Amino acid sequence: MVKAGIIGSTGYAGQELVRLLLQHPEAEIVWYGSKSYIDKRYDEVFGNMFEIVDARCMDDNMEKLAEKADVIFTATPQGLCASLVNEEILSKVKIIDLSADFRIKDVSVYEQWYGIKHTSPQFIGEAVYGLCEINREQIKSARLLANPGCYTTCSILTIYPLVKEGLIDPDTIIIDAKSGTSGAGRSAKVQNLYCEVNENIKAYGVASHRHTPEIEEQLGYAAGKPLVLNFTPHLVPMNRGILVTAYASLVKEVTDKEIRSAYEKYYKAERFVRVLDPGVCPETRFVEGSNYVDVNFKTDPRTGRVIMMGTTDNLVKGAAGQAVQNMNLMFGLPEEMGLLLVPVFP
């Protein structure tokens, strides 16, 4: 039984971790950390947990927690994990960080896009980027795991096979992404009020969103050289779900069959990536509550471009589900354990 502690369990991603771990046959939650709700009953913060969780919120004391847990999840704002982690803690416990602190290898890129000083750059090198479908082997032996962002997971998995196989020109990639509002977090801001989000769609962080360098770095590894791209996120009036619509120019005359083969080469054996039937567009509703990523594509011979589409639940495969998938790999458990949840529709 893996003992898990959660720092930041009262945000949306943290609470989703709780939901998943409660239904995981080999995990047990030993610490419900929170900054805002210390000593409050967890089921008072989240009414769905009434008569399910019988615990009070604890503080964010990672040292104390390292004594009790086998793994610590940090579902906290950028900078916190980096400020708490140290060699002694890492010698006792594995850390799965859902923030961006250890995702980007070049610390100057991190500091530039996030606008904060990295306080533990010495651990960036050993941290493993936890996109299971791509880095499975390294994840197994990681002690510090950088769990990918939600937009990032969906964007990379949607585009990866075509970059890796050299079918598209990496300099032409444009990612237009749409996210449900849980991605904006649970803090009280006027812009996230119901009446401000409902009946509205808008772009935000245009040409400046922090997930951009993370996508560029990972796709750059696949391309074998650095690349830059456009990434535009949009806020959609729904609770969960990310949809990525990505565009790129095909490098040469490639057939739909070749593109499909590329997707199948990388995903056929993957339990959580579903390559949809030809002509079927991914829809967020069909992955809701589950760990799936659905991908597909359409070519446009008129323009020589391919439109790649992917969708995932931002709180599951985009955050908590992927974290559990990483935990499974890191602790030698079956990768899909606790994650075979059938998507909830409608």
Added chain:
Amino acid sequence: MVKAGIIGSTGYAGQELVRLLLQHPEAEIVWYGSKSYIDKRYDEVFGNMFEIVDARCMDDNMEKLAEKADVIFTATPQGLCASLVNEEILSKVKIIDLSADFRIKDVSVYEQWYGIKHTSPQFIGEAVYGLCEINREQIKSARLLANPGCYTTCSILTIYPLVKEGLIDPDTIIIDAKSGTSGAGRSAKVQNLYCEVNENIKAYGVASHRHTPEIEEQLGYAAGKPLVLNFTPHLVPMNRGILVTAYASLVKEVTDKEIRSAYEKYYKAERFVRVLDPGVCPETRFVEGSNYVDVNFKTDPRTGRVIMMGTTDNLVKGAAGQAVQNMNLMFGLPEEMGLLLVPVFP
């Protein structure tokens, strides 16, 4: 392993049954019945089931199905189950009917409220009304089970203890209910289009909704005498969830403590009914995707009334979840098997 066939698997309740049975350790689906999608791949009708269900839709042939299955679920419009069932079928297979055909003992009441002729009145007598928390023992030996309606389940469980204990005047009961739109079904009607339902709330079936006599019959048993009440359903712009706000006059000076005791007397040992803490109002979001019913109450000394509130997921405890709970009881399985799903929020 219980072999289950579903007649009407392509409606919302039928699909929810599929979701639940797929995650049930002792059940196996052997028949995906449908009227509209015969021979079509099930995962083409419901994209969430892609790579999860590998089957095509079958017709509604109950005789053939009775050879293959241990239990048949009928998630179909009123009248169909009654038209298909016969003694030979019942001798081979158990039937859990999610329609109203066998819920009401007085066939004339059924025919009046539903406006159709009952074609198998001879089975009404033996049919067991499957509200597990109230009829548990009879359910265990039933071969024909009438699965309660969604509004009904939520209304009865919200009010039952106070009627049963004689704390309220049964002639004063008023039920104001609000439902998500999945309760309206999946057929193509202008009134259920997105733009017609969104940004709107309305009452419908005022003083004439078909769940009224079902609630009256069951609460009448609890009261020990027939009763009539007002039941007003409303359509709410959300996918899932029912909220019941019920009003009644207290028969005498009763304290909040006595009322709470009544709720606890009947529900303390119940896994799926949660009596909330004093002052906490039930909210549909906190039961979504789960088999829970959350109930609570508030007294108003100014008017001498009690306001009783309850909520449930209309597709789970209000339909498919309760059907599985009944199946568990009927087949000697642990009642909560496959149903301990943590509510999905947000």
Added chain:
Amino acid sequence: MVKAGIIGSTGYAGQELVRLLLQHPEAEIVWYGSKSYIDKRYDEVFGNMFEIVDARCMDDNMEKLAEKADVIFTATPQGLCASLVNEEILSKVKIIDLSADFRIKDVSVYEQWYGIKHTSPQFIGEAVYGLCEINREQIKSARLLANPGCYTTCSILTIYPLVKEGLIDPDTIIIDAKSGTSGAGRSAKVQNLYCEVNENIKAYGVASHRHTPEIEEQLGYAAGKPLVLNFTPHLVPMNRGILVTAYASLVKEVTDKEIRSAYEKYYKAERFVRVLDPGVCPETRFVEGSNYVDVNFKTDPRTGRVIMMGTTDNLVKGAAGQAVQNMNLMFGLPEEMGLLLVPVFP
């Protein structure tokens, strides 16, 4: 041209006042008051006003404003208007208060339900309760007008004719009300975040909501004696709209025709109250953006009750529209001026 100043122009009701007054042929806004956005451009607070309003937010200085304006609207939290108003101001300018400060004649009832001390009780006596359809004549000469609450307007107009005509037992009135989320205001609270409100319905303020005594007082005048009733508000995932479903016992054998006659007696000549055709239930979507109140009823001979239903846009007839209607009356303008807006659907 009536010169209007708005104190609290950056809340939802205040902004709706701006929308209506901008389209009013005989009004001009001279002051956009705000507590939180002083000196900020108004169209930066509300992007819909870009290139329409060219003004910056001002403070809440009522004395200064009284020099500039013919009428002051206060769309502010309870207590503020009472703390600012004085004889000198009232001698210079008319005040239409959208808060509750001057709605309730018995100051002790106000202080008990609102939990604050009233700082200007000397003006309660002269203040006119601005429900135009009922108090039209007094409104015309008022200098201090108490604009009714949103739930209140809809509840009273839905029930009034039957109380006034003595067709229902006033001791049996139960009001179950449902409101869109703009009624919760624009301040940053976790409970009003998109993901907390969306896909949810809940009751709140059960047996304790502040609009209760206001409804009781006004219906008491109609009944000719004090009454108490139950009022239960619910929060619905939509931006605008209130739906009231009210229940009462008929005092004697009354026909539907008699009830309809009562509604027509009071509303036939009313421009903004629409008595719907028999069998048609009011729906919030059909009044959105307009000043209409739609009402109708259904009797239930089984229980001897009548179900009364009414709907209005909480920001228009429930707040800003009624305030403009009152302004028209107070300044001798045609009552419907600037308010003949066709409801926006979908």
Added chain:
Amino acid sequence: MVKAGIIGSTGYAGQELVRLLLQHPEAEIVWYGSKSYIDKRYDEVFGNMFEIVDARCMDDNMEKLAEKADVIFTATPQGLCASLVNEEILSKVKIIDLSADFRIKDVSVYEQWYGIKHTSPQFIGEAVYGLCEINREQIKSARLLANPGCYTTCSILTIYPLVKEGLIDPDTIIIDAKSGTSGAGRSAKVQNLYCEVNENIKAYGVASHRHTPEIEEQLGYAAGKPLVLNFTPHLVPMNRGILVTAYASLVKEVTDKEIRSAYEKYYKAERFVRVLDPGVCPETRFVEGSNYVDVNFKTDPRTGRVIMMGTTDNLVKGAAGQAVQNMNLMFGLPEEMGLLLVPVFP
């Protein structure tokens, strides 16, 4: 007073035309045409029109209507207007066609993308494409007007100045568009049911949507040469609004100031196009119910691209509002008459 007849008045665009014309000081509706609701009271089809419209639905008889009206609006499926129009009708009445029948000059392109035979190709030549901001002068004397599509209006106005001024490479244009669900029409289809659209976003018509050639043709005129582009529409869970996010490579080193100058050159004097302040992203909620198009842009020096954004209400400037704007021009009325509606928020 312009006498207007509407063929197809019971769809969403047709009903929006009714809403706008009812509030237009110089227009009068003389014919509420409908295919599905002939002889039914119009206010029974749209409850918002109760006590506002006192008329019954008529058939689609254009010849009869030509005797009564000064202008006929056809808000009908593709092919109908082309099948009804003839020289005699055009000699009596002006026609504003909201369908695609006369938008595309090359009849073979029309027939290929729409999959139907054009039955009146002889009128294509004289038909004027009614994008007021671009073709104002020709519109004034048109007798057959092709009212632009919703996606088209928003896409063209968002991109036009940069193409016209040669600031972007026309071969690199990618348009990612998002629309509210009223754009899908009011016919009863499973895919447009509330529970299918709510909590979901999806792309559709990828690389094949019918608005593509219309956008290409109009932007081609601006570029001075034919162009092809990618256009991907998405369905968003909201009633109204279109958001366009468009991408293109800048042809050379251009400053933000030059781009802004291009937008201002074409739109500064335009009443219905608002060029937002630097850094402000267009949002659908801020144009809802109004005839505005809000546009803005952001450059990305890293990739050398510009991201252009635009939004409009698909039923107003994207359909009925633009039709009225065209009517105003065609009848010598002030262009903005009846259209200065303040956007409704929230």
